[in-house]
Amino acid sequence: xxxxxxDDTEIPAWFSDLRFKKADLHCHSVYSTFKYFRIANxxxxxxxxxxxxxxxxxxxxxxxxxxxHDSIDGCLYLLNENPDLTDFFISEEVETxxxxxxxxxxxxxxxxxxxxxxxxQRLRENIYDLHAYLRQEGILASxxxxxxxxxxxxxxxxxxxxxxxxxxxxxxxNGAMASQHNRLIEDLMAVVREKRGAVSLVAGSDAHTLAPxxxxxxxxxxxxxxxxxxxxxxxxxxxxxxxxxFRVLLTxxxxxxxxxxxxxxxxxxxxxxxxxxxRHLAFxxxxxxxxxxxxxxxxxxxxxxxxxxISSVKIDGTFIRDVxxxxxxxxxxxxxxxxxxxxxxxxxxxxxxxxxxxxxxRRRRCxxxxxxxxxxxxxxxxLGRLLEERRSVSYMEPRIHV
Numbered sequence: 001x002x003x004x005x006x007d008d009t010e011i012p013a014w015f016s017d018l019r020f021k022k023a024d025l026h027c028h029s030v031y032s033t034f035k036y037f038r039i040a041n042x043x044x045x046x047x048x049x050x051x052x053x054x055x056x057x058x059x060x061x062x063x064x065x066x067x068x069h070d071s072i073d074g075c076l077y078l079l080n081e082n083p084d085l086t087d088f089f090i091s092e093e094v095e096t097x098x099x100x101x102x103x104x105x106x107x108x109x110x111x112x113x114x115x116x117x118x119x120x121q122r123l124r125e126n127i128y129d130l131h132a133y134l135r136q137e138g139i140l141a142s143x144x145x146x147x148x149x150x151x152x153x154x155x156x157x158x159x160x161x162x163x164x165x166x167x168x169x170x171x172x173x174n175g176a177m178a179s180q181h182n183r184l185i186e187d188l189m190a191v192v193r194e195k196r197g198a199v200s201l202v203a204g205s206d207a208h209t210l211a212p213x214x215x216x217x218x219x220x221x222x223x224x225x226x227x228x229x230x231x232x233x234x235x236x237x238x239x240x241x242x243x244x245x246f247r248v249l250l251t252x253x254x255x256x257x258x259x260x261x262x263x264x265x266x267x268x269x270x271x272x273x274x275x276x277x278x279r280h281l282a283f284x285x286x287x288x289x290x291x292x293x294x295x296x297x298x299x300x301x302x303x304x305x306x307x308x309x310i311s312s313v314k315i316d317g318t319f320i321r322d323v324x325x326x327x328x329x330x331x332x333x334x335x336x337x338x339x340x341x342x343x344x345x346x347x348x349x350x351x352x353x354x355x356x357x358x359x360x361x362r363r364r365r366c367x368x369x370x371x372x373x374x375x376x377x378x379x380x381x382x383l384g385r386l387l388e389e390r391r392s393v394s395y396m397e398p399r400i401h402v
Contacts, residue, residue, distance in 0.1 A: 021062035021228050022240075024217045026093070026108060026144065026171065026204020027052060029066050031074035045208040049078040052213060053088065059214035063225045065091040067108050067204070070124070072117045089225040093144065094120055096127040103159065106144040108171070108204075109134065110229055131166045140233050142169040142202050157319070157329055168199055169232065173239045175205035175216035200232055203239030216241030313340045317351020317371070324356040337364050 028045035029052050049066060052074075056064045064087060066074045075090040082088075089111045096105050105127055109120060116137060123129040134141050143163055163170075207213040220237035222228030231237055315336055323329045333349075340347045349361050352371035361369055375386065 019221045020219050021222055022060055022214075022217050022219050023063040023065065023225075023228060024056055024061055024205050024207070024214045025065065025091075025110070025142070025202050025232075026067050026174065027056070027065075027207040027213055028068055028093075029074035031066075031071050031077065032068035032093075032208075033071050047207070047210055047213075049074040050081065051210065052207075053078060053082075053085075055210055056214045057087075061214050061217065062087065063228055064088050065110065065225075067091045067093040069093050070095060070121060072112070072114070076114070087225065089229075090117075092117065092120075094124050094130065096124045096130050098162075099126045099128070105146075105163075107167075108142045108144055110140045110142075111226065112139060127166070140169065140229050141167065142171050142200075143167045144171045145174050145206070146170065157322075157326065157332070160332060164199075168235075169202055170199060171204065172201045173203035173216050173241065175203075175207065175212045175241060198235075200235035200237060201239060202232060202237065203241060205241070312346035312348055312367075314348045314350055315366075320349050320351045320357055320361075320371075321353075323360050324354070330360070333360075334364055337361075337366055341365065 027047075029047045029049045030045055031049065032045045045068070052066060053064050066072075066078070068074050070092060072090050072092050075088075075092075078088065079085060079090070091108060091110045091112065094107045094109055096107060097103065098105070107130070109116075112120070116139065119133060120130065123133050133139075146163060202218045203216050204218070205212045205214060205216045207215075217240055218232060218237050219240055220228050220231035222231050313336070315333055319329050319333050321329075323333050337347050346367045348368040348370065349357075349366050350370055352358055352361065352369040352373045354373060357371075358369060358373060378386065
Protein backbone atom coordinates (compact mmCIF):
# COMPACT_ATOMS: atom_id res chain seq x y z
CA UNK A 1 0.00 0.00 0.00
CA UNK A 2 1.15 3.55 -0.57
CA UNK A 3 0.30 7.10 0.28
CA UNK A 4 -3.21 8.52 0.43
CA UNK A 5 -4.15 12.20 0.35
CA UNK A 6 -7.27 12.87 2.40
CA ASP A 7 -10.24 14.81 1.18
CA ASP A 8 -12.42 16.74 3.61
CA THR A 9 -15.55 14.98 2.33
CA GLU A 10 -13.98 11.55 2.04
CA ILE A 11 -14.47 8.92 4.73
CA PRO A 12 -12.30 5.94 3.83
CA ALA A 13 -13.59 2.44 4.44
CA TRP A 14 -10.76 1.56 6.81
CA PHE A 15 -11.95 4.16 9.35
CA SER A 16 -14.59 1.66 10.45
CA ASP A 17 -12.48 -1.45 9.80
CA LEU A 18 -11.12 -2.62 13.15
CA ARG A 19 -8.28 -4.53 11.49
CA PHE A 20 -6.52 -1.26 10.63
CA LYS A 21 -4.59 0.49 13.38
CA LYS A 22 -3.08 3.98 13.46
CA ALA A 23 0.15 5.34 14.89
CA ASP A 24 1.88 8.71 14.69
CA LEU A 25 5.44 7.47 14.10
CA HIS A 26 7.17 10.83 14.58
CA CYS A 27 6.48 13.06 17.60
CA HIS A 28 8.46 14.70 20.39
CA SER A 29 8.30 15.46 24.08
CA VAL A 30 10.05 17.85 26.45
CA TYR A 31 12.85 15.28 26.76
CA SER A 32 13.87 15.78 23.14
CA THR A 33 17.36 17.32 23.01
CA PHE A 34 18.17 20.38 20.92
CA LYS A 35 21.85 21.01 20.28
CA TYR A 36 21.75 24.10 18.09
CA PHE A 37 21.27 27.79 18.83
CA ARG A 38 21.70 27.14 22.55
CA ILE A 39 21.85 30.85 23.37
CA ALA A 40 18.10 30.99 22.79
CA ASN A 41 17.61 28.63 25.75
CA UNK A 42 14.67 27.04 23.94
CA UNK A 43 13.63 23.44 24.08
CA UNK A 44 13.12 21.20 21.09
CA UNK A 45 9.61 20.49 22.38
CA UNK A 46 7.38 21.60 25.22
CA UNK A 47 5.12 18.53 25.37
CA UNK A 48 4.98 16.40 28.50
CA UNK A 49 5.11 12.67 27.63
CA UNK A 50 1.84 11.99 29.41
CA UNK A 51 0.17 14.79 27.43
CA UNK A 52 1.43 13.34 24.16
CA UNK A 53 0.10 9.90 25.04
CA UNK A 54 -3.28 11.16 26.23
CA UNK A 55 -3.87 13.39 23.23
CA UNK A 56 -2.68 10.80 20.72
CA UNK A 57 -5.22 8.33 22.11
CA UNK A 58 -7.96 10.96 22.12
CA UNK A 59 -7.23 11.64 18.44
CA UNK A 60 -7.64 8.00 17.52
CA UNK A 61 -4.13 6.55 17.64
CA UNK A 62 -4.17 2.86 18.50
CA UNK A 63 -0.45 2.76 19.27
CA UNK A 64 1.78 5.53 20.63
CA UNK A 65 5.51 6.21 20.68
CA UNK A 66 7.89 9.13 21.27
CA UNK A 67 10.75 9.85 18.88
CA UNK A 68 12.76 12.37 20.87
CA HIS A 69 16.09 13.51 19.47
CA ASP A 70 18.80 11.11 20.70
CA SER A 71 16.89 10.37 23.87
CA ILE A 72 14.52 7.72 25.22
CA ASP A 73 14.13 9.48 28.58
CA GLY A 74 10.58 10.59 27.71
CA CYS A 75 9.62 7.02 26.83
CA LEU A 76 11.16 5.65 30.03
CA TYR A 77 9.46 8.33 32.13
CA LEU A 78 6.05 7.47 30.66
CA LEU A 79 6.54 3.72 31.16
CA ASN A 80 7.82 4.26 34.69
CA GLU A 81 4.69 6.23 35.54
CA ASN A 82 2.44 3.80 33.63
CA PRO A 83 4.13 0.37 33.71
CA ASP A 84 1.04 -1.47 32.41
CA LEU A 85 0.86 0.30 29.03
CA THR A 86 0.59 -2.29 26.25
CA ASP A 87 0.02 0.10 23.36
CA PHE A 88 3.25 2.08 23.78
CA PHE A 89 6.74 1.31 22.46
CA ILE A 90 10.14 2.97 22.88
CA SER A 91 11.62 4.84 19.91
CA GLU A 92 13.95 7.76 19.22
CA GLU A 93 15.07 10.03 16.39
CA VAL A 94 18.79 9.55 15.84
CA GLU A 95 21.02 12.19 14.32
CA THR A 96 23.82 10.57 12.32
CA UNK A 97 26.39 11.62 9.73
CA UNK A 98 28.22 10.50 6.63
CA UNK A 99 31.84 10.38 7.88
CA UNK A 100 33.50 11.85 4.78
CA UNK A 101 31.13 14.77 4.10
CA UNK A 102 29.50 15.28 7.55
CA UNK A 103 26.14 15.25 5.79
CA UNK A 104 23.58 15.00 8.59
CA UNK A 105 20.69 12.50 8.52
CA UNK A 106 17.81 11.92 10.92
CA UNK A 107 16.66 8.33 11.37
CA UNK A 108 13.80 7.07 13.51
CA UNK A 109 14.44 3.74 15.24
CA UNK A 110 11.42 1.89 16.62
CA UNK A 111 10.73 -0.56 19.45
CA UNK A 112 14.18 -0.48 21.03
CA UNK A 113 15.40 -1.09 24.58
CA UNK A 114 17.90 0.73 26.79
CA UNK A 115 20.82 -1.45 25.75
CA UNK A 116 20.15 -0.78 22.07
CA UNK A 117 19.74 2.93 22.75
CA UNK A 118 23.18 3.12 24.38
CA UNK A 119 24.83 1.32 21.47
CA UNK A 120 22.99 3.46 18.92
CA GLN A 121 24.26 6.59 20.64
CA ARG A 122 27.80 5.23 20.62
CA LEU A 123 27.70 4.47 16.89
CA ARG A 124 25.69 7.37 15.52
CA GLU A 125 28.72 9.51 14.57
CA ASN A 126 29.11 7.24 11.52
CA ILE A 127 25.98 6.32 9.55
CA TYR A 128 27.64 3.19 8.16
CA ASP A 129 28.43 1.85 11.63
CA LEU A 130 24.92 2.72 12.78
CA HIS A 131 23.35 1.06 9.75
CA ALA A 132 25.35 -2.14 10.30
CA TYR A 133 24.20 -2.31 13.92
CA LEU A 134 20.53 -1.70 13.05
CA ARG A 135 20.68 -4.53 10.51
CA GLN A 136 22.45 -6.82 12.99
CA GLU A 137 19.80 -6.19 15.65
CA GLY A 138 16.88 -6.27 13.22
CA ILE A 139 15.77 -2.81 14.35
CA LEU A 140 13.13 -1.13 12.19
CA ALA A 141 14.39 2.29 11.07
CA SER A 142 13.01 5.01 8.80
CA UNK A 143 14.74 7.93 7.09
CA UNK A 144 13.05 11.18 8.14
CA UNK A 145 12.49 14.31 5.99
CA UNK A 146 15.24 13.16 3.66
CA UNK A 147 16.09 16.52 2.10
CA UNK A 148 15.59 18.80 5.11
CA UNK A 149 19.27 18.68 6.08
CA UNK A 150 20.70 18.09 2.62
CA UNK A 151 23.66 20.46 2.07
CA UNK A 152 24.98 19.37 -1.37
CA UNK A 153 28.06 17.90 0.33
CA UNK A 154 27.73 14.92 -1.97
CA UNK A 155 25.90 14.75 -5.27
CA UNK A 156 22.10 14.33 -5.07
CA UNK A 157 22.40 11.15 -7.09
CA UNK A 158 25.02 9.65 -4.77
CA UNK A 159 23.08 10.73 -1.69
CA UNK A 160 19.80 9.27 -2.97
CA UNK A 161 21.41 5.98 -4.00
CA UNK A 162 23.19 5.63 -0.65
CA UNK A 163 19.91 6.12 1.18
CA UNK A 164 18.21 3.49 -0.99
CA UNK A 165 21.08 1.07 -0.45
CA UNK A 166 20.94 1.32 3.33
CA UNK A 167 17.26 1.82 4.15
CA UNK A 168 13.94 0.26 3.15
CA UNK A 169 11.59 2.57 5.09
CA UNK A 170 11.15 6.26 4.26
CA UNK A 171 9.02 8.99 5.79
CA UNK A 172 7.01 10.41 2.88
CA UNK A 173 4.59 12.59 4.82
CA ASN A 174 5.80 14.78 7.65
CA GLY A 175 3.23 17.02 9.31
CA ALA A 176 5.75 19.78 10.06
CA MET A 177 7.18 19.98 6.53
CA ALA A 178 5.76 21.90 3.59
CA SER A 179 3.67 19.85 1.18
CA GLN A 180 6.20 20.38 -1.62
CA HIS A 181 8.92 18.59 0.36
CA ASN A 182 6.59 15.70 1.16
CA ARG A 183 5.48 15.46 -2.46
CA LEU A 184 9.08 15.33 -3.65
CA ILE A 185 9.88 12.39 -1.37
CA GLU A 186 6.60 10.67 -2.20
CA ASP A 187 7.14 11.02 -5.95
CA LEU A 188 10.73 9.80 -5.69
CA MET A 189 9.66 6.75 -3.72
CA ALA A 190 6.76 6.03 -6.08
CA VAL A 191 9.24 5.75 -8.95
CA VAL A 192 11.57 3.57 -6.87
CA ARG A 193 8.70 1.37 -5.72
CA GLU A 194 7.50 0.88 -9.28
CA LYS A 195 10.92 -0.40 -10.32
CA ARG A 196 12.11 -2.13 -7.14
CA GLY A 197 9.03 -2.68 -5.02
CA ALA A 198 11.12 -2.94 -1.85
CA VAL A 199 10.41 0.25 0.05
CA SER A 200 7.96 1.03 2.82
CA LEU A 201 6.38 4.47 3.15
CA VAL A 202 5.47 5.89 6.57
CA ALA A 203 4.21 9.13 8.09
CA GLY A 204 4.25 11.11 11.30
CA SER A 205 3.30 14.54 12.55
CA ASP A 206 6.84 15.48 13.67
CA ALA A 207 4.92 17.28 16.40
CA HIS A 208 7.02 19.50 18.63
CA THR A 209 3.83 21.10 19.94
CA LEU A 210 0.47 19.49 20.67
CA ALA A 211 -1.63 21.00 17.89
CA PRO A 212 -0.26 18.88 14.99
CA UNK A 213 0.03 15.69 17.04
CA UNK A 214 -1.65 12.68 15.39
CA UNK A 215 -2.81 14.78 12.42
CA UNK A 216 -0.47 12.79 10.16
CA UNK A 217 0.04 9.09 10.79
CA UNK A 218 0.72 5.58 9.49
CA UNK A 219 -2.01 2.97 9.02
CA UNK A 220 -1.46 -0.80 9.07
CA UNK A 221 -2.98 -3.99 10.40
CA UNK A 222 -1.80 -5.45 13.72
CA UNK A 223 -3.22 -6.25 17.14
CA UNK A 224 -0.03 -5.33 19.00
CA UNK A 225 2.68 -2.72 18.42
CA UNK A 226 5.07 -5.40 17.17
CA UNK A 227 2.53 -6.82 14.72
CA UNK A 228 1.87 -3.28 13.50
CA UNK A 229 5.59 -2.58 13.02
CA UNK A 230 6.07 -5.92 11.27
CA UNK A 231 3.55 -4.77 8.65
CA UNK A 232 5.37 -1.47 8.34
CA UNK A 233 8.65 -3.31 7.80
CA UNK A 234 7.21 -5.21 4.82
CA UNK A 235 5.53 -2.16 3.30
CA UNK A 236 1.98 -3.29 4.13
CA UNK A 237 0.98 0.16 5.34
CA UNK A 238 -0.07 3.55 4.06
CA UNK A 239 0.04 7.14 5.23
CA UNK A 240 -2.75 9.55 6.04
CA UNK A 241 -3.24 13.16 7.10
CA UNK A 242 -2.48 16.73 6.08
CA UNK A 243 0.45 19.02 6.80
CA UNK A 244 -0.23 21.69 9.39
CA UNK A 245 1.10 24.54 7.25
CA PHE A 246 4.00 26.83 8.04
CA ARG A 247 2.05 29.84 9.36
CA VAL A 248 -0.21 27.79 11.60
CA LEU A 249 2.76 25.77 12.83
CA LEU A 250 4.81 28.85 13.68
CA THR A 251 1.87 30.50 15.47
CA UNK A 252 1.39 27.39 17.56
CA UNK A 253 5.10 27.27 18.40
CA UNK A 254 5.17 30.85 19.64
CA UNK A 255 2.00 30.30 21.67
CA UNK A 256 3.62 27.30 23.34
CA UNK A 257 6.88 29.16 23.97
CA UNK A 258 5.18 32.07 25.67
CA UNK A 259 3.02 29.77 27.74
CA UNK A 260 6.06 27.77 28.81
CA UNK A 261 7.96 30.92 29.74
CA UNK A 262 5.01 32.43 31.56
CA UNK A 263 6.99 32.55 34.77
CA UNK A 264 9.51 34.79 33.05
CA UNK A 265 6.81 37.39 32.51
CA UNK A 266 6.08 37.38 36.21
CA UNK A 267 8.12 40.39 37.28
CA UNK A 268 7.72 39.31 40.91
CA UNK A 269 9.83 36.23 40.27
CA UNK A 270 12.96 36.80 42.41
CA UNK A 271 15.17 34.34 40.52
CA UNK A 272 16.08 36.80 37.76
CA UNK A 273 16.57 40.53 37.37
CA UNK A 274 14.21 42.39 35.04
CA UNK A 275 16.94 42.68 32.43
CA UNK A 276 17.69 38.95 32.59
CA UNK A 277 14.00 38.11 32.26
CA UNK A 278 13.59 40.32 29.21
CA ARG A 279 16.69 38.92 27.51
CA HIS A 280 15.66 35.35 28.33
CA LEU A 281 12.21 35.82 26.79
CA ALA A 282 13.57 37.63 23.73
CA PHE A 283 16.06 34.86 22.99
CA UNK A 284 13.40 32.22 23.55
CA UNK A 285 11.02 33.93 21.11
CA UNK A 286 13.80 34.39 18.57
CA UNK A 287 14.92 30.77 18.81
CA UNK A 288 11.46 29.21 18.78
CA UNK A 289 11.08 28.67 15.05
CA UNK A 290 14.55 27.16 14.82
CA UNK A 291 14.06 24.69 17.64
CA UNK A 292 10.50 23.74 18.50
CA UNK A 293 9.19 24.21 14.98
CA UNK A 294 12.04 22.36 13.34
CA UNK A 295 12.12 24.88 10.50
CA UNK A 296 13.76 23.18 7.48
CA UNK A 297 16.49 25.67 6.67
CA UNK A 298 18.29 23.46 4.19
CA UNK A 299 15.24 22.87 2.01
CA UNK A 300 13.82 26.39 2.11
CA UNK A 301 14.28 26.93 -1.62
CA UNK A 302 12.17 23.85 -2.35
CA UNK A 303 9.60 23.97 0.46
CA UNK A 304 8.68 27.62 0.07
CA UNK A 305 9.47 28.16 -3.60
CA UNK A 306 5.98 29.49 -4.22
CA UNK A 307 6.54 32.32 -1.71
CA UNK A 308 9.12 33.99 -3.94
CA UNK A 309 8.72 35.79 -7.33
CA ILE A 310 10.26 32.92 -9.33
CA SER A 311 8.94 32.01 -12.77
CA SER A 312 11.19 29.12 -13.81
CA VAL A 313 13.36 26.32 -12.47
CA LYS A 314 16.44 24.88 -14.20
CA ILE A 315 17.44 21.24 -13.87
CA ASP A 316 21.20 20.92 -13.93
CA GLY A 317 22.81 18.89 -16.70
CA THR A 318 24.40 16.50 -14.19
CA PHE A 319 20.92 15.03 -13.59
CA ILE A 320 20.06 14.94 -17.30
CA ARG A 321 23.26 13.16 -18.39
CA ASP A 322 22.19 9.68 -17.22
CA VAL A 323 18.44 10.23 -16.95
CA UNK A 324 17.68 7.51 -19.53
CA UNK A 325 19.73 4.88 -17.67
CA UNK A 326 19.90 5.89 -14.00
CA UNK A 327 16.93 5.03 -11.81
CA UNK A 328 17.83 7.67 -9.20
CA UNK A 329 18.41 10.46 -11.74
CA UNK A 330 15.13 9.63 -13.47
CA UNK A 331 13.29 9.70 -10.14
CA UNK A 332 14.80 13.04 -9.10
CA UNK A 333 14.12 14.73 -12.46
CA UNK A 334 10.55 13.39 -12.60
CA UNK A 335 9.84 14.61 -9.07
CA UNK A 336 11.31 18.09 -9.66
CA UNK A 337 9.30 18.51 -12.88
CA UNK A 338 6.12 17.41 -11.11
CA UNK A 339 6.57 19.78 -8.18
CA UNK A 340 7.53 22.73 -10.39
CA UNK A 341 4.48 22.21 -12.59
CA UNK A 342 2.23 22.04 -9.53
CA UNK A 343 3.61 25.46 -8.56
CA UNK A 344 3.01 26.76 -12.11
CA UNK A 345 6.72 27.23 -12.73
CA UNK A 346 8.41 26.77 -16.09
CA UNK A 347 10.90 23.88 -16.10
CA UNK A 348 14.09 24.13 -18.17
CA UNK A 349 16.38 21.12 -18.58
CA UNK A 350 20.06 21.85 -19.22
CA UNK A 351 22.65 19.68 -20.92
CA UNK A 352 20.37 17.78 -23.31
CA UNK A 353 22.64 15.95 -25.75
CA UNK A 354 20.74 12.85 -26.92
CA UNK A 355 17.35 11.98 -28.36
CA UNK A 356 16.80 9.58 -25.44
CA UNK A 357 17.16 12.43 -22.96
CA UNK A 358 14.84 14.61 -24.99
CA UNK A 359 12.26 11.83 -25.26
CA UNK A 360 12.35 11.32 -21.49
CA UNK A 361 11.75 15.04 -20.88
CA ARG A 362 8.93 15.18 -23.43
CA ARG A 363 7.13 12.29 -21.74
CA ARG A 364 7.29 14.16 -18.45
CA ARG A 365 6.08 17.42 -20.02
CA CYS A 366 9.24 19.43 -19.39
CA UNK A 367 8.64 22.95 -20.76
CA UNK A 368 12.03 23.72 -22.28
CA UNK A 369 15.42 22.21 -22.98
CA UNK A 370 18.86 23.42 -23.93
CA UNK A 371 22.04 21.61 -24.90
CA UNK A 372 24.28 20.34 -27.68
CA UNK A 373 21.45 18.29 -29.17
CA UNK A 374 20.09 21.57 -30.51
CA UNK A 375 23.27 23.51 -31.13
CA UNK A 376 26.75 24.16 -29.82
CA UNK A 377 27.83 27.65 -28.83
CA UNK A 378 27.46 30.08 -31.75
CA UNK A 379 27.87 33.79 -32.40
CA UNK A 380 25.01 36.24 -32.05
CA UNK A 381 24.87 36.65 -35.84
CA UNK A 382 24.54 32.89 -36.40
CA LEU A 383 21.97 32.69 -33.62
CA GLY A 384 19.78 35.24 -35.37
CA ARG A 385 19.89 33.25 -38.61
CA LEU A 386 19.18 30.00 -36.75
CA LEU A 387 16.12 31.41 -35.02
CA GLU A 388 14.85 32.84 -38.29
CA GLU A 389 15.20 29.45 -39.99
CA ARG A 390 13.37 27.67 -37.20
CA ARG A 391 10.65 30.22 -36.59
CA SER A 392 8.08 28.14 -38.44
CA VAL A 393 9.02 24.92 -36.58
CA SER A 394 7.35 24.12 -33.26
CA TYR A 395 9.71 23.23 -30.44
CA MET A 396 7.28 23.94 -27.67
CA GLU A 397 7.41 20.50 -26.09
CA PRO A 398 10.15 21.06 -25.24
CA ARG A 399 11.26 24.14 -27.10
CA ILE A 400 14.74 25.55 -27.59
CA HIS A 401 15.74 27.77 -24.68
CA VAL A 402 18.74 30.02 -25.29
